[in-house]
Amino acid sequence: MRYAQGGGLTDAGRAARERVRLQAVARFEGGQKNREIAAALRVSERSVERWRRQWRERGEAGVLSKGSPGRPRLSETQIARLERELERGPLVHGWADQRWTLARVKTLIGRLFHVSYTVEGTWLLLKRHGWSWQQPARRAVERDDQAVEVWKKETWPRVRAPRRRVAAGSSSRTKPDSR
Numbered sequence: 001m002r003y004a005q006g007g008g009l010t011d012a013g014r015a016a017r018e019r020v021r022l023q024a025v026a027r028f029e030g031g032q033k034n035r036e037i038a039a040a041l042r043v044s045e046r047s048v049e050r051w052r053r054q055w056r057e058r059g060e061a062g063v064l065s066k067g068s069p070g071r072p073r074l075s076e077t078q079i080a081r082l083e084r085e086l087e088r089g090p091l092v093h094g095w096a097d098q099r100w101t102l103a104r105v106k107t108l109i110g111r112l113f114h115v116s117y118t119v120e121g122t123w124l125l126l127k128r129h130g131w132s133w134q135q136p137a138r139r140a141v142e143r144d145d146q147a148v149e150v151w152k153k154e155t156w157p158r159v160r161a162p163r164r165r166v167a168a169g170s171s172s173r174t175k176p177d178s179r
Contacts, residue, residue: 014065021063024051073115079129082109086131102126 009017020041027037034052038045054062074082085093085108090100093108106122109115117125 018065021051078113
């Protein structure tokens, strides 16, 4: 069963499903038909057909759980290496500026570990390990902070439009004067 939040089965849920599949294997070996097995285990016939095919092709190992399909795909040592490489900066890895974008981090992971992540998966990986989104401070070299403060205090109040007076309005948006 999948959940809308992007999760999946817990380890206990996966183990319970595996027990059902192993019960089906015991019934396969007993010569029962798919319809009987499906009714007894309260699953669909299509699931039983799929399990029987996997059992025929690979034996009992074919119906065993393969574990969680999700994270983590990088080990702790790989994560530590990734963090060291990120701290070295993008210039060292061949990019023209000092910005780590998610696409660049995704590419770096692929180059270093031969593992493919999506951009969203890269963001989740970084967030899980304490990295945060950063916005570079963009300020013009010519900027004069003192002149900006003077403008805010003196000029802005003069040019700013006056507030409209609060008056009784109309409930109709299309005909303001109708009542």
